[in-house]
Amino acid sequence: MSTPLHEWNLAPRDAMALQTELAKRLELSDRLDPVRHLAGVDIGFEDGGATTRAAVVVLKWDPDTAPDLSVIEQVVHREPTRMPYIPGLLSFREIPAALGAFAKLTVQPELVMVDGQGVAHPRRLGVAAHLGLWLDTPTIGIAKSRLTGRHAEVGEQRGDWVPLTARGGEVIGAVLRSRTRVKPVFVSPGHRLSLDTSLQWVLRCLGATKLPEPTRLADRLASRRDQRRG
């Protein structure tokens, strides 16, 4: 029996120990297949949190027409929420629903952008890293706020960024000004990708807002507006 990628009903203490073990399996160098389809994932909640709603949007990536992106598939999956939100243990709460959404896809993406941290996590296993490990797919974490790590002030211009470092100096991500004079986003590789490559992809997928198109669209789908189904 190999260590499971996930188990339910784990006490926080055990969940943390599992994260430490799983983080050892992460690959932080590029092992990326040619990207033809990239996806954005985000989770939302309904019924005061009783229902978890996962949204995945798949975009077509064409080297010739880049950076033009077009949506080719989108899925929404709902299921009962089974874990509370505990800082540091977000993946245990969101991944089950995310997997349900991925299972409904007819096209599997070669790269996935996740709303949350990659390795910029206390035990280096943010939701993007955990999901990447599970799907064995390259993932990038794009968070709207900081969970851990220190960083200097970021320049005000779009594209400016500074490293996010953990105690000891290890670089675990980047604080990126994705829009001029707008609050920066926290980018960190999840799995099978380096920080540099992660930044490259986030930058090339930026549209009119501060979030890259994949997560921006998934955000819209997962949030209680956009009256669609899945």
Added chain:
DNA sequence: GCGACAG
């Protein structure tokens, strides 16, 4: 012991 704390 006292804060900090993705979504």
Added chain:
DNA sequence: ATCTTGTCGC
């Protein structure tokens, strides 16, 4: 994350 109107700005 979610609860929520109007309002400021391009």
